[in-house]
Structure formats: structure tokens, C-alpha cells
Amino acid sequence: VKHLYPILFIFSFLSAEIYDVSIPENDTASYNYADFRMWVNDSTDTLRGIYWFMHPNNGDSRNIVTDSAYQALASGQDFALMGAHIFNMHMNTGIGDAVIAAMDSFAVLFRHDELEFVPFFVNGYSWGGQFGYHFTKWIPERVVGFITQKGGYHDTTDAGDAIEVPGLMFV
Incomplete structure (x- = not known):
């Protein structure tokens, strides 16, 4: 029986879905590209949030x-x-809107309507950390927390309501 637990643990992660969503620019956007990949464990009945890892500049964290x-x-x-x-x-390039549009698409693909409104936890590395902070400033009510792992300068001008969001900034 004790050998059965690791096998069940492994199979629990095998029963999951992964989908890709790309949101093309529209007439008012200027963000170049917005490609997302999401994993959801099939055993999760109701999602409570989205753990989002963001890449450094010119990277891809999918x-x-x-x-x-x-x-x-x-x-x-x-x-x-x-x-x-x-x-x-x-966010003024439309990239934030693209993120929200992607969540609407993922909600349909995964059959988890809550993806349209659950909060994000953003863990960003370098440029991705700065992105996470900008995203938090843009829509703080959708962010439960963020981490920025970044060297150098952080643009922290006028945090607004983002000051209420738990964050950890490594500089």
C-alpha cells in the first residue's frame, strides 16, 4: 500500500489539461504579441486563482x-x-486587456468560468517582475500578490491602489 501513494500522486498530475491562447493586436493595441499557455489539474473543481510566472525580456515562460x-x-x-x-x-498598449481576453478564452476551453474573475499571483523574473508590478498597478483588484525578482531600477511611481496588494520586490 505504501508504494501505491507515489503512483497515485504521479497519475494525479497526468490528468490535467494544457491549452494555448494567442490574442492578436486590434486597431488600438501596440503590444506586438500576446501568447499564453495554461495548465489546470483535472481534479480541481473550482479554481481559486492563477499562478503566473513571467519571463525576463524577450523570454517565453509558457x-x-x-x-x-x-x-x-x-x-x-x-x-x-x-x-x-x-x-x-x-498597459496603455493594450497588453493588460489582452491578458483579460485570454482569461475569458481559457474559461471556455477549461470549462472553468471562474477564470474570468479569479485573482492572479504574478511571479516575475527581471523584466517579467517589472511587468508584474505594472499589471498590479493597472488592475490591483485582480492580483492577490506579486513577486519581482529584478536587478536595477524599479519604476514605482504612483502605486495607487497597488499599494494594498502584497508584494515582494527583490532588487
């Missing part, structure tokens, strides 16, 4: 969804796991 350690972390909190390939961190 493959994070296949990392078993991140899957266990997200699944343990009833969170979805998401990575992205995006270029622009400035």
Missing part, C-alpha cells in the same frame, strides 16, 4: 506549465498555472 514542481505548487492551492510570451509591459 513551458513553465509542464514543470512538475510548479504544477504541485499551483494544484496545492487550487490555482491554474500560466506562462506567457509577451513583449510589452505598458
